Amino acid sequence: MSQAVATGRTRTQEFSTWRRLRGWIGNPWGKPRFLVVITWTYIVWSIAPVLVAIQFSFNDSRSLTVWHGFTTKWYTSTSPDINSVFHDPALRGALQQSLRLAFFDVLIAVPIGVLLAIGLARWRGRGSGGANFLMLFPLVTPEIVMGVSLLLLFSQLLTIVPFGTWAQVLGHVTFSISYVVVIVRGRLFSIGRSYEEAAADLGASPPVALYRVLLPLLLPAVVASAAIVFAISIDDFVISQWLSNGANTTTVPMTIYNATRATPQPSTDGIATVIMVITLLAVVLGVLVFRFFTRGEHARGSAIDDVAGFGI
């Protein structure tokens, strides 16, 4: 009797599983379960490899494939046999170079980009259309085309700029400006001009209206664009590579690239992890500051849109 009950249960289970399966196949868009599987598989696929790379930066052996236990020696060891991230001169140098380029990039690209965004949003006259068009081009130009053209610029025309840090900074700023413009311009359109007009009506002179009214309102976008410029500068490989002058100006992505073409080691995973943590900290800080400055602005968008906006 108990057997009969058991078979009965199995049969209903089978039946419902079959029906569910048919439901998925027959109408994949109506019931989202099929999509849930694809979505979470994609998410795991997109992130798990990076987690494995982080794991092997703590591997107690030179292997990147077989786990031998936990160690932090690839980060902190001072032994000459181990090229640890914080003590090996080449790896330390790469970290410093990446941070140096990102720092100067933010310092130069953000002010120029903010001014350009305000100018382009309000300038109505001869040349404004062309300038708007010009600003969009760096966003869609493949990096190798930009790399080739800047390489030839600095080797054939502007030979006063030496290859290395300064050429790299000039290149980074060139591809960063447009991102700042896009972000700041979005904010400019959403705040409109009424606040400044109100300030003018109350007797503010143009410099006061710009400095005391417009600038504070733009601040969230300025912070967001600074975080994004920092992140894309750190992430950049092509421009840094084409404009470098050898070992002294190697950045972290260049180090990773060179290592993958020879023999990558746990310390390669380690330096990638360090730079990832720095980028994520910068972005989280940017999001927090952005949220702090825009607190109380419920009307437009939500936190989710902010996060999504941070990706573009």
Next chain:
Amino acid sequence: MYPRWLWPAFALPGVVWLLILFVLPFYAVVGVAFGSVDPILLTAVPAWNPLDWNFGWVSEVLTGLEPGGIYWDVFIRTVRYVVLSLAGCILIGYPVAYYISRHASRTKSLLLILLVLPFWISYLMRMLAWINLLSPGGYAERFLSATHINDLLYHLGLVSDPNNYLGGESFTVIVALIYGYIPYFILPLYASLDRIDRSHLEAARDLGASPWRAFLHVTLPLSRTGLLGGAVLITLPMFGDYYTPNIVSGAPTTSMIGNQIDLYFHGGPQPTIGAALTILLSAFLVLLMGYYMWVIHRASRDLPA
């Protein structure tokens, strides 16, 4: 309230910067590509005056791009890799973007954060991660062997050596390209799907359309701009990619146009040919971009905002 000259003055530094460091460099490429080569030192001798331009190198490269020419194989391979990677991105990306925009409710913010996360992880690190996984003995390599998927891939003809994925397999390069570029595809697509007014769908259902027909005739056309935008956003950089094939394969059998350009500058320096190839690649991409702008223009004319 503001003086008229103020806004052009604001734009001035940025415009000057882009003119000197974005437009002028293109002129440098043109000058080198239409210049000549020093017969003894083999260095590029650029021609800055259009009257002195020498079209020999560009036309030579153009001949190489014709069927049977020396760049023909590389060019076709590049197009094939980009088209297949784009197809992969659409097949994986569309359901994901669709699900997150339409169905995810409680998990939506978590999913969005996870979707944006790869943007903040260096592209090179994400490629390095696959070296860890696909090297002999790596997690993915062991998984594929244990499940006999490697035999399946081999019998389907997708890989030529089922135990060495990093030794010059087109399959690996395409999967790596998909992995590298798909985040940039999904996000604009998600944004356009999320903007779709649900009342359109309800209207379609009320008028008797099946869910599938409603998707086909309402959602899909309304997401066309996002689909195209995402496609352009990843296609243009993929055409200029050289590091992805170098990292996951490194073999000449998987080299793309970008690798060819990279070789002419960093391998044995022949900047004149490299510059000529760069110009032709840019021209090709400008055509692609022009097509995209034309489609977007037509779509915005059809759909009143």
